Amino acid sequence: MNFLLSEEHKMMQKMVRDFALNECEPTAAQRDEEETFDMEIWHKMADLGLCGIPWPEEYGGAGADYLSYVIAVEELSRVDASVGVTLSAHTSLAGWPVYKFGTEQQKQKYLRAMAEGRSMGAYCLTESGSGSDAGGMKTKAVLEGDEWVLNGSKIFITNGGYADTYIVFAQTNSDLKHKGITAFIVDRSFPGFSVGKKEKKLGIRSSSTTEVIMENCRVPKDNLLGKVGEGFMIAMMTLDGGRNGIASQALGIAQGSFDKAVAYAKERVQFGKPISSLQAIQFKLADMATKIEASRLLTYQAAWREDQGISYGLQSAMSKLFAGDTAMEVAIEAVQVFGGYGYTKDYPVERYMRDAKITQIYEGTNEIQRLVIGGYLLKD
Amino acid sequence: MNILVLIKQTFDTEEKIILQKGIINEDGVNFIINPYDEFAIEEAIKLRDLHGGEVTVITIGPERAENALRTALAMGADKAIIIDGEDQDLDEYSIAKVLAAVVKGREFDLILSGNLGVDYGSGQVGPRLAEELNIAQVTTITYMEINGETAIIERDAEGDKELVEVSLPVLVTTQQGLNEPRYPSLPGIMKAKKKPIERLKIDDLDFDDDIKAKTTVMETYFPPKKNAGRILNGDLKDQVTEIANLLHSEAKVL
Ligand SMILES: Cc1cc2nc3c(=O)[nH]c(=O)nc-3n(C[C@H](O)[C@H](O)[C@H](O)COP(=O)(O)OP(=O)(O)OC[C@H]3O[C@@H](n4cnc5c(N)ncnc54)[C@H](O)[C@@H]3O)c2cc1C
Numbered sequence: 001m002n003f004l005l006s007e008e009h010k011m012m013q014k015m016v017r018d019f020a021l022n023e024c025e026p027t028a029a030q031r032d033e034e035e036t037f038d039m040e041i042w043h044k045m046a047d048l049g050l051c052g053i054p055w056p057e058e059y060g061g062a063g064a065d066y067l068s069y070v071i072a073v074e075e076l077s078r079v080d081a082s083v084g085v086t087l088s089a090h091t092s093l094a095g096w097p098v099y100k101f102g103t104e105q106q107k108q109k110y111l112r113a114m115a116e117g118r119s120m121g122a123y124c125l126t127e128s129g130s131g132s133d134a135g136g137m138k139t140k141a142v143l144e145g146d147e148w149v150l151n152g153s154k155i156f157i158t159n160g161g162y163a164d165t166y167i168v169f170a171q172t173n174s175d176l177k178h179k180g181i182t183a184f185i186v187d188r189s190f191p192g193f194s195v196g197k198k199e200k201k202l203g204i205r206s207s208s209t210t211e212v213i214m215e216n217c218r219v220p221k222d223n224l225l226g227k228v229g230e231g232f233m234i235a236m237m238t239l240d241g242g243r244n245g246i247a248s249q250a251l252g253i254a255q256g257s258f259d260k261a262v263a264y265a266k267e268r269v270q271f272g273k274p275i276s277s278l279q280a281i282q283f284k285l286a287d288m289a290t291k292i293e294a295s296r297l298l299t300y301q302a303a304w305r306e307d308q309g310i311s312y313g314l315q316s317a318m319s320k321l322f323a324g325d326t327a328m329e330v331a332i333e334a335v336q337v338f339g340g341y342g343y344t345k346d347y348p349v350e351r352y353m354r355d356a357k358i359t360q361i362y363e364g365t366n367e368i369q370r371l372v373i374g375g376y377l378l379k380d
Numbered sequence: 381m382n383i384l385v386l387i388k389q390t391f392d393t394e395e396k397i398i399l400q401k402g403i404i405n406e407d408g409v410n411f412i413i414n415p416y417d418e419f420a421i422e423e424a425i426k427l428r429d430l431h432g433g434e435v436t437v438i439t440i441g442p443e444r445a446e447n448a449l450r451t452a453l454a455m456g457a458d459k460a461i462i463i464d465g466e467d468q469d470l471d472e473y474s475i476a477k478v479l480a481a482v483v484k485g486r487e488f489d490l491i492l493s494g495n496l497g498v499d500y501g502s503g504q505v506g507p508r509l510a511e512e513l514n515i516a517q518v519t520t521i522t523y524m525e526i527n528g529e530t531a532i533i534e535r536d537a538e539g540d541k542e543l544v545e546v547s548l549p550v551l552v553t554t555q556q557g558l559n560e561p562r563y564p565s566l567p568g569i570m571k572a573k574k575k576p577i578e579r580l581k582i583d584d585l586d587f588d589d590d591i592k593a594k595t596t597v598m599e600t601y602f603p604p605k606k607n608a609g610r611i612l613n614g615d616l617k618d619q620v621t622e623i624a625n626l627l628h629s630e631a632k633v634l
């Protein structure tokens with residue numbers, strides 16, 4: 001057993017850290033305030049080969065591993081969780097299902113473009129009436145000649161409006177309930193596809209979250225992903241890995257808040273000494289650091305398992321649950337360490353606190369993670 | 381065009397220096413490529429991309445310095461040489477001798493190095509090597525262009541700019557403003573693993589002269605803490621007397 005990162009992992013960690021500090025941090029507060037998505041940052045990530053980290057070179061990827069990918073999401077989120085989730089949704093939720101279930105032709109066309117960062121990916125499962133109960137979706141797909149015709153709308157779609165490639169799940173046979181769900185690769189240029197309302201959010205405000213509307217949207221038969229009726233299975237398997245991407249995002253938020261809290265505690269003087277010399281503050285920092293380390297081990301372990309080709313669904317549900325709760329707790333405590341200043345926008349910890357909340361909600365709320373974990377534990 | 385780049389691994393500029401019994405403690409310290417050397421690597425890669433040829437990065441240092449070479453390879457250098465410098469007492473004089481022994485016999489049109497190391501800040505290695513090799517040198521450059529056998533170079537001359545035309549081969553030392561060093565890309569990092577690193581020992585090299593260090597470090601210590609300034613007041617004549625007394629008794633310069 002070895003818990004040390006390899007030299008390559010350390011090198012890429014430093015590269016993403018430098019990139020995040022120099023290219024994302026200076027504008028993070030402003031983008032949050034103005035709710036703006038910055039395509040420029042995306043293009044720079046593409047230049048550094050970050051848009052297809054775990055995909056093989058033959059599909060335009062960097063040929064690195066899932067551990068590298070989670071380190072990248074962690075480092076980005078340590079500075080700006082909105083940039084972190086852009087990459088996470090793109091890689092885990094849109095790239096992964098094409099890599100696992102796509103035909104060679106689909107991989108050459110869609111995965112390659114996504115891996116090279118020429119196109120951005122999005123994942124469209126949630127509807128207004130079906131969130132945790134994703135199987136209850138209403139969006140329908142009907143085969144007409146050589147095309148599938150999709151009708152319905154999806155909400156809360158990360159990267160909506162900026163993404164070019166949307167993985168859309170739709171009912172093709174409602175009698176079969178979730179076994180009647182099918183996955184499609186939908187290009188934003190397809191007729192009948194449009195982007196709807198953009199959400200105004202509490203956190204990750206510079207990540208775009210929109211409605212996606214399909215009105216007689218015509219999708220060529222070649223863009224069926226997997227087989228008819230496999231959609232729900234594809235959606236759930238995709239979330240197994242995606243969850244670990246969110247765990248990495250949560251880990252980054254927690255680490256970022258913690259770093260800020262430590263630096264502030266050393267400088268802030270009350271009662272004649274830095275507050276870091278108070279046991280009350282030290283105990284807080286100790287609890288924060290311990291939970292962050294545990295989150296990191298869970299998250300890296302789940303990625304490592306995926307790299308080794310062994311099951312990781314249970315581990316990702318655990319990492320997402322634990323890291324998400326940790327991010328929320330640590331960010332709240334970071335604001336506490338900052339006292340009144342933490343509550344203002346003069347310091348970034350209030351942004352981290354707002355950003356942290358989403359990690360307990362998307363890609364399966366933390367209640368749903370417990371359901372998933374319970375399911376694994378009690379399966380005979 | 382064959383380009384050699386001299387680099388050094390230094391403490392991360394964010395690190396706090398800790399002295400233990402007069403020796404700088406390296407435990408748990410983060411090491412980086414000397415920031416001035418990054419300009420040299422970037423310029424070399426750009427020139428190689430423009431004119432073809434190869435970029436070789438060279439360092440003298442302990443095993444950990446290989447990480448600096450890997451980073452340079454990840455940025456886009458083609459190959460690397462590390463000369464084991466452990467257990468040797470090397471100063472700028474001996475380092476230039478060792479580098480000269482490594483470089484002699486290799487084909488090169490251009491040698492780049494950082495203007496100075498952020499650790500010891502001597503700024504001597506580049507110029508000394510040029511002397512050893514008997515080639516032209518231009519220091520603290522902020523712009524460079526190669527036309528056939530000549531280079532047009534702009535250098536920072538104490539805040540002014542000087543334009544120099546020089547024939548190749550030449551050694552230049554790089555200054556801030558020359559370029560914006562790139563991040564090593566992820567595919568670059570992946571490829572760096574497969575690029576060759578040549579490992580040399582000082583004992584394997586041929587020297588005409590003795591390479592023993594010409595200087596010895598007697599003591600390493602922090603500069604004294606700067607005290608808050610004092611403003612003298614009162615009668616001008618009294619102030620003059622007081623300052624003269626202070627220069628004599630406190631500052632001990634008179
Ligand atoms: C910013 C943002 C980005 C998003 N990005 C995407 C995206 O890119 N693609 C996508 O498809 N979706 C996305 N989502 C949707 C997200 O995955 C859902 O919001 C999430 O799954 C929860 O669904 P819901 O909001 O409908 O809540 P509900 O399912 O209505 O849940 C409400 C509450 O009930 C609890 N609950 C529900 N069922 C159970 C149960 N069986 N047992 C115990 N408790 C239960 C939940 O835990 C929660 O606390 C995003 C959401 C947000 C806010």
Ligand SMILES: Cc1cc2nc3c(=O)[nH]c(=O)nc-3n(C[C@H](O)[C@H](O)[C@H](O)COP(=O)(O)OP(=O)(O)OC[C@H]3O[C@@H](n4cnc5c(N)ncnc54)[C@H](O)[C@@H]3O)c2cc1C
Pocket residue numbers: 268270271275278280281336337338339340341343344
């Ligand atoms: C929105 C807002 C409105 C406000 N309104 C008013 C107002 O109307 N009038 C007014 O006078 N003030 C007001 N305040 C100031 C507020 O009362 C202070 O922010 C608060 O008392 C904390 O002080 P501080 O921000 O300087 O934090 P600090 O005192 O620097 O505390 C930083 C952290 O150290 C901890 N800490 C400090 N000392 C100790 C100790 N001895 N032992 C253990 N832990 C310690 C704190 O609990 C905190 O977690 C307001 C603040 C805000 C944010």
